[in-house]
Amino acid sequence: MVNGWKTKKLGEVAEVCMCKRIFAHQTSKIGNIPFYKIGTFGKEADAYISSQLYEEYKAKYSYPEKGDVLISAAGTLGRTVVFDGRPAYFQDSNIVWLKIDKSQLCNDYLAHYYKVIKWASSEGSTISRLYNGIICDTEILLPPLEEQAAIAEALSDVDSLISSLQKLIEKKKAIKQGTMQELLTGKKRLPEFSGEWNQFRLGEMTEIYSGGTPSTTISEYWGGSIPWMSSGELNNKKIYDVEGRITQKGMQNSSAHLIPKYCVLIGLAGQGKTRGTAAYNYISLCTNQSIAAIYPNDKKFDSRFLYYIIDSMYESLRELSSGDGGRGGLTKGLISNLEIYMPEVPEQQAVAQVLSDMDSEIEQLEKKLAKYQQIKQGMMQELLTGRIRLVDADVKKSPEAHMVREKQHQPTHNQHFDDAVMIAGIVNAFYSEKYPLGRKKVQKLLYLVRRKEQADISAFHKKAAGPYADEIRYKGGEPIAQKNKYIQVKRSEKGSRFEKGVQMQQALTYLQDWGKQGDVDWLVSQFQYTSVNELELLATVDMAICDLRREGKETSVASIKDLIHSNKEWRDKLKKAYFKDADIQRAIKHCQELFPDKEG
Known part of the structure; x- marks a missing residue:
């Protein structure tokens, strides 16, 4: 047993309570007081009771206090909702709560502890209902109240972060959906594009094939x-x-065949969500007979653009395939006859890039969300079992000694050392054996993170590969990071390659202690799959925007190009394929989103 903790049965520290029974004839579809049944628990109520009945029952019978943890005793067992105190009524016996002994247990702690309880009978068998006796016989680990509060606060902080990420992801998805509706229909055009859109029949532009399944016997x-x-x-x-793998023999003895990369894939059959679903393959593969592959044809269309077009047609494809013509499924004939409106290929590519960038941002946020959800699970296992303690008994006895220890653990550092630690964080996050991490990318990421922090960027100059900081390379962060073995820099004919050093963990500890890990996470969420050329474009345009703002000039593609052209070292950038007007316009928008009203 953890020092200072106790094991108690819930029945020893709380009493199971429930509302008075409400009968069907006492409810209505509209009203003032929502009545939550087990089917609407945690959702929108679909039944109501009168204010008069609510006030009467609330006064006469058990009713939860604000902060009490409501729990489902039927249906999906153990779902919880913290009661917010707003007028509402809850179905008796199916939705219950604990009236706790506040000298031993706090509701905030209980709400988190409920999530790790595996409800079972006293014999350990699975159950279909949470009877009062089962709840009362369930054991809970109880630290002192102060530690309960600290644990609950730590876990609630992560919950808030997870919730904010979920809301951000939904917002980004809604923005992307609106952007698709505008850019894929021509209602809104990207700068520099104004030509007419033309209508094509899909079967006239490319080949369409379905797959097959080798005999499973x-x-x-x-x-x-x-x-x-x-x-x-x-x-x-x-x-x-x-997941699936077949042999050459399996492919030869079935209608399966190898399709190339960059096809638009469509689900042909099924009454579930699969029929009409679009996907895009980045590897050559075979498919089963329920998938049609629209082959790429670079001369006539951009495959990614077509993917987004088909993806936006999900509902209409399902409707098309639900009638007599489709007999409940799509066919190659139906797909071949689809009429598609498209602009010229360069505009298709620009639109596809905008949407792809938005997808990448959402993907990174979803990965970050999954990471935080995993962290939350780990925290619960550690904190709710006492394996990690948030309240240190020794600290209580001698807070002055604790402060001294904390101060001793804080290293002294300056901008060069900050850069060394940040470079280590960048290498740790972006290093990949498959995709070597070079100096140019590290410098661009370091510039962008300084902009995010609103820190000094005067060390970065307008070099050919710039913004670029010679100081950081030769006498600042890079040599310090190498000397301390946070990183190692390997040189070859293709240039320098940054890899993790044997003392990397020390640098990561500094990042955590200084509160800088969030900046590295921001870089990953924004730029994990961004090419070096794209980073050069973005950093160059951002530095130009900063200069224009300081000079009181308007930011536009023309003013950015003029500024780049005026600098001898930067002038040749405008000859690069990724510094076209559309690219610069896209970079301006991206910079304004990343750094609103922030000057370097």
């Missing part, structure tokens, strides 16, 4: 090296790998 057809995709994997949207 012949083992030598399966377990080979050829990727084989089932229709359920369409929901992954971007296909970098699939």
